[in-house]
Amino acid sequence: MDLWFSEAHTPDVKLSIRIEKQLFSKTSDYQRIDVFESREFGRILSLDGNIMLTERDEFIYNEMIVHVPMAVHKGIKKVLVIGAGDGGVVKELTRYNRIKHIDLVEMDPLVVEACREYIPANACRLDDDRVHIHFGNALKFMRHCENEYDLIIVDSNDPYGPSEGLFTKEFYGNCHAALKEDGIMVNQQGSPFYKQDADAMQRSHKHIAGTFPISRVYQAHIPTYAAGYWLFGFASKKYHPIDDLDAAAWEDLHLRTRYYTTRLHKGAFYLPAFLEDMLKEVE
Amino acid sequence: MRTTTLDQTRAPIYEALENFRKQRVVPFDVPGHKRGRGNPELTEFLGQQCVSVDVNSMKPLDNLCHPISVIKEAEQLAADAFGAAHAFLMVGGTTSAVQSMVLTACKRGDEIILPRNVHRSVINALVLCGAVPVYVNPEVDHRLGISLGMKLEQVERAIKEHPNAVAVLVNNPTYYGICSDLRGIVKLAHEHGMLCLADEAHGTHFYFGKDLPVSAMEAGADMASVSMHKSGGSLTQSSFLLAGPNIHEGYVRQIINLTQTTSGSYLLMSSLDISRRNLALRGEKIFEQVKEIAEYARNEINSIGGYYAFGPELINGDSIYDFDPIKLSVHTLDIGLAGIEVYDLLRDDYDIQIEFGDIGNILAYLSIGDRAQEVERLVTALADIRRRFKGDKNGLMSQEYIPPEVVKSPQEAFYSKKVSKPIMETEGMVCSEFVMCYPPGIPILAPGEKITADILRYIQYAKEKGCSMTGPEDPEIEYLNVLVES
Numbered sequence: 001m002d003l004w005f006s007e008a009h010t011p012d013v014k015l016s017i018r019i020e021k022q023l024f025s026k027t028s029d030y031q032r033i034d035v036f037e038s039r040e041f042g043r044i045l046s047l048d049g050n051i052m053l054t055e056r057d058e059f060i061y062n063e064m065i066v067h068v069p070m071a072v073h074k075g076i077k078k079v080l081v082i083g084a085g086d087g088g089v090v091k092e093l094t095r096y097n098r099i100k101h102i103d104l105v106e107m108d109p110l111v112v113e114a115c116r117e118y119i120p121a122n123a124c125r126l127d128d129d130r131v132h133i134h135f136g137n138a139l140k141f142m143r144h145c146e147n148e149y150d151l152i153i154v155d156s157n158d159p160y161g162p163s164e165g166l167f168t169k170e171f172y173g174n175c176h177a178a179l180k181e182d183g184i185m186v187n188q189q190g191s192p193f194y195k196q197d198a199d200a201m202q203r204s205h206k207h208i209a210g211t212f213p214i215s216r217v218y219q220a221h222i223p224t225y226a227a228g229y230w231l232f233g234f235a236s237k238k239y240h241p242i243d244d245l246d247a248a249a250w251e252d253l254h255l256r257t258r259y260y261t262t263r264l265h266k267g268a269f270y271l272p273a274f275l276e277d278m279l280k281e282v283e
Numbered sequence: 284m285r286t287t288t289l290d291q292t293r294a295p296i297y298e299a300l301e302n303f304r305k306q307r308v309v310p311f312d313v314p315g316h317k318r319g320r321g322n323p324e325l326t327e328f329l330g331q332q333c334v335s336v337d338v339n340s341m342k343p344l345d346n347l348c349h350p351i352s353v354i355k356e357a358e359q360l361a362a363d364a365f366g367a368a369h370a371f372l373m374v375g376g377t378t379s380a381v382q383s384m385v386l387t388a389c390k391r392g393d394e395i396i397l398p399r400n401v402h403r404s405v406i407n408a409l410v411l412c413g414a415v416p417v418y419v420n421p422e423v424d425h426r427l428g429i430s431l432g433m434k435l436e437q438v439e440r441a442i443k444e445h446p447n448a449v450a451v452l453v454n455n456p457t458y459y460g461i462c463s464d465l466r467g468i469v470k471l472a473h474e475h476g477m478l479c480l481a482d483e484a485h486g487t488h489f490y491f492g493k494d495l496p497v498s499a500m501e502a503g504a505d506m507a508s509v510s511m512h513k514s515g516g517s518l519t520q521s522s523f524l525l526a527g528p529n530i531h532e533g534y535v536r537q538i539i540n541l542t543q544t545t546s547g548s549y550l551l552m553s554s555l556d557i558s559r560r561n562l563a564l565r566g567e568k569i570f571e572q573v574k575e576i577a578e579y580a581r582n583e584i585n586s587i588g589g590y591y592a593f594g595p596e597l598i599n600g601d602s603i604y605d606f607d608p609i610k611l612s613v614h615t616l617d618i619g620l621a622g623i624e625v626y627d628l629l630r631d632d633y634d635i636q637i638e639f640g641d642i643g644n645i646l647a648y649l650s651i652g653d654r655a656q657e658v659e660r661l662v663t664a665l666a667d668i669r670r671r672f673k674g675d676k677n678g679l680m681s682q683e684y685i686p687p688e689v690v691k692s693p694q695e696a697f698y699s700k701k702v703s704k705p706i707m708e709t710e711g712m713v714c715s716e717f718v719m720c721y722p723p724g725i726p727i728l729a730p731g732e733k734i735t736a737d738i739l740r741y742i743q744y745a746k747e748k749g750c751s752m753t754g755p756e757d758p759e760i761e762y763l764n765v766l767v768e769s
Contacts, residue, residue, distance in 0.1 A: 137655070137656065139659040139660065139662075139663040140583075140659050140662075140663075142663075143583075143662070143663055143666050144586075162656060164656070164660075165656055165659060165660045165663075168633060168634070168660060168663075168664075169633050169634075169664070169667070170633050170660060170663040170664035170666070170667045171663065173667035173670065173671070174663060174666070174667060177670060
């Protein structure tokens with residue numbers, strides 16, 4: 001049998017993966033959720049037909065969104081994670097003993113349910129005592145939070161669906177208020193390559209740069225995301241992502257990683273010329 | 284919900300268009316784009332589906348000027364759904380419905396009793412027909428700075444003082460959702476041989492939702508103008524004019540045909556037909572949901588602090604006889620910003636477009652198409668604006684109702700000999716044109732009214748705060764046309 005999953009990255013470009021079988025398919029109040037088994041990428045989580053993660057390349061995303069801020073700010077104890085119902089971000093965070101409390105706000109309970117059942121490698125730390133899962137709208141959860149978190153990680157879906165609210169100025173304003181005076185916000189910032197993605201990336205960078213005194217962008221290569229080329233935003237009230245990197249302290253933790261290194265940490269902030277121009281345009 | 288007698292699952296105009304499309308008729312008639320072929324850029328933009336039903340009147344599709352088949356059936360279904368004796372499909376906006384309603388009731392020299400906070404289309408109709416307004420000054424809520432409804436005793440006094448008036452016109456509701464005692468006003472008007480007309484530009488949902496203020500037809504009013512395209516979900520510019528049993532259908536049709544296009548758009552008409560069907564079948568549930576969203580939003584906004592999202596708690600049995608719970612109006616002065624400033628911030632900084640902002644309030648329009656996630660964005664943006672800009676309200680003007688001094692009828696003033704003067708030199712003169720903030724389009728000055736220092740101060744302040752002013756010939760509103768002293 002010749003069964004293929006395709007995701008359109010633009011109306012004219014698509015990524016196709018041969019599927020062994022479909023393990024899960026349900027439509028929640030918010031979106032359609034599918035889990036597939038594939039030979040090349042292992043299990044795949046798709047929301048409304050967009051790949052959220054594959055077992056094969058999830059480590060790149062999760063390591064880069066977690067270890068970059070953790071290697072910069074040594075006092076991170078309380079973390080807010082938005083989205084990330086698959087548990088991948090939490091899995092990386094719980095490797096740090098200094099983290100005492102993690103709030104995870106996920107809109108869709110069915111995502112967590114599906115991942116617990118079918119992607120246990122990611123969801124395995126969702127039951128850690130430090131993790132507190134809240135189902136609901138993140139904007140609402142944060143509206144009354146002030147000066148509470150050391151780190152906020154925004155692991156959203158793309159900006160054209162139910163996650164649209166997580167790319168807005170009002171949301172970043174709330175994040176700023178919810179962070180302590182030395183807090184850091186890291187968000188997935190989309191891809192700068194295809195036009196529609198690039199426009200959304202610029203818009204959200206503009207909002208972040210207008211909200212936080214320090215706002216930098218870093219990159220990673222993630223094969224199953226659009227153009228295989230992905231960005232993260234590092235926004236902070238105090239710490240600079242390179243100047244305040246304490247590589248020696250992070251090495252001392254002896255965390256084994258497959259993508260992140262403290263050398264790559266610095267390199268990830270060195271961006272191609274076209275991207276520098278796009279960011280400057282909106283700063 | 285009202286019980287209907289016709290089969291509300293039907294949509295005759297829509298069905299006729301679907302049949303027509305299947306027949307693949309070769310067009311040697313207008314419109315000249317010929318199903319879009321002659322204008323590929325337009326077709327690309329609007330879509331083939333859309334341009335292929337942009338067609339002209341013809342036998343199988345009836346004629347809006349003289350309906351005898353599918354348009355007539357659609358009007359009968361609409362009348363049935365709204366509980367009216369007759370319904371007319373309108374393609375010139377609710378403005379055209381309001382004008383047809385006033386022109387049906389009044390002729391030159393007739394008096395009509397109305398609140399001053401009417402939409403400009405009402406006074407426009409007076410310019411057209413030469414009727415004379417008798418204004419009832421609405422009560423004002425001084426904290427919020429908004430005009431309220433007409434008190435029953437005020438209407439009664441106006442009727443006693445002007446026993447020859449031919450009609451009473453009522454906003455049901457106002458832009459802010461405030462309703463007068465419509466049943467009481469209808470009773471008073473009818474007892475004195477007057478018609479009762481309702482501007483229901485903001486009240487379509489009253490006909491379909493549960494536990495909402497009374498609709499004009501149910502209250503026994505004689506005519507009502509209903510903006511189907513606002514809370515009802517049809518295309519912009521489509522609207523219904525409703526008439527009760529005492530109104531002569533044929534005469535209304537003649538009045539409508541005085542100013543209505545003879546090329547009524549089938550896009551607009553089919554949107555009315557499909558939207559009426561939707562509301563008749565599902566309106567009760569839809570507006571229950573909208574009401575829940577509005578109540579949720581009011582609670583959330585009120586918990587931010589500083590803002591006041593007002594609601595049915597304002598009801599006082601008279602000047603606020605009832606309140607439309609799906610309106611989401613927010614008083615902003617206590618966070619130190621004028622409503623118009625919050626309106627501009629929401630659009631410029633947060634990509635959120637709301638219906639309007641005036642001196643002290645904003646109004647976010649909620650309808651059939653709203654979802655919880657967008658409401659979260661609005662509430663969160665309001666919280667962020669407060670965090671960024673919170674100040675004290677000193678120096679902010681509260682909106683006050685300025686009672687007009689009517690010197691001449693709108694028609695007389697509009698057509699009189701006039702001269703253009705720098706606006707600040709016009710105090711004490713009689714204005715011959717409209718001045719208003721749009722939206723909401725309620726005139727600050729109407730033709731024939733005296734220009735006072737208060738009014739000039741208000742116009743200057745509204746301009747400074749960034750209100751979009753419209754009406755006068757001079758687009759910058761630096762000059763005003765005033766009557767030449769005779």
